[in-house]
Amino acid sequence: MTDAPPADAPIAFLKGHGTENDFVIVPDPDGRLELSAGDVARLCDRRAGIGADGLLRVVRSAAHPEAAALAAEAEWFMDYRNSDGSIAEMCGNGVRVFARYLQRTGRAGAGDLDIATRAGVRHVHIGKDGADGTPGDVTVTMGPAELPGGAVNIGVDGRTWPAVHISMGNPHAVAFVDDLDDAGDLLRAPAVSPGSAYPNGTNVEFVVDRGPAHVAMRVHERGSGETRSCGTGACAVMVAAARRDGLDPTATGQPVTYTVDVPGGRLVITERADGEIEMTGPAVILAEGTIDPAWLAGSGR
DSSP, X not given: OOOOOOTTSOEEEEEEEETTEEEEXXXXXXXXXXXXXXXXXXXXXXXXXXXXXXXXXEEEGGGSTTTGGGTXXXXXXXXXXETTSOBOSOOXXXXXXXXXXXXXXXXXXXXXXXXXXXXXXXXXXXXXXXXXXXXOOEEEEEEEOBOOOSOEEEEETTEEEEEXXXXXXXXXXEEEOSOGGGGTTOSSOOEEESGGGOTTOXXXXXXXXXXXXXXXXXXXXXXXXXXXXXXXXXXXXXXXXXXXXXXXXXXXXXXXXEEEEETTEXXXXXXXXXXXXXXXXXXXXXXXEEEOHHHHTTSOO
């Protein structure tokens, strides 16, 4: 990395969301900023900070030690952090918002691009704007799902349900319930057993049916609590629902598409015959400004 900027230099930021899963976006193309877990938590605080489910630091892959090996495939690296400051491997809604930021700043246009993440390179397609100027949806190729197998259970308020263990580059436990209210307030992480299935914790999705190939979900995101949407979670839910319904595109050669409703909107998830999963949904940039470095350091309270 190059030398850090002066301590008193304002820090640019933007705010965006994908189906109301919201993010603070911090442009840092040359990898000069050092954001601690505490810094991220302060920025994401909804009462004393900007407020968000997570933070997206925009860094050139070549300038970040975790992504330098991917620089030949993807110019930009999404350094994603949960709202508590912890590092996460992947965020599907975050990738869409990250792509929208690149488009907004002229670093990408409608069409295809690749973005590096800690879960690998993700292929993105930015749709053309509508005739009325409505921004086109963004489609992300999320990679294949992994189903490690093994019995998993989740519990809330003394009730338990069997869950499906699915990895989308990050871990998920998906449970089908009778009513989304069964998830409780989701202020605390649901109990998951056995703990050995998720040594670093997991995201937990509660799912109900809405119609043929149409489900709705609530989610507790690891490190963030309940969020209005979770892209990787919606992909995990789609795969769990398809397998429950006896559908496996890698076996039949026929792609399968499900609509997944989240509290913040709607995502469309397709599992292709090659196992790759595509997620399509909106992405919005709604504000930009600067962060007072004195406040971030705690001296400008």
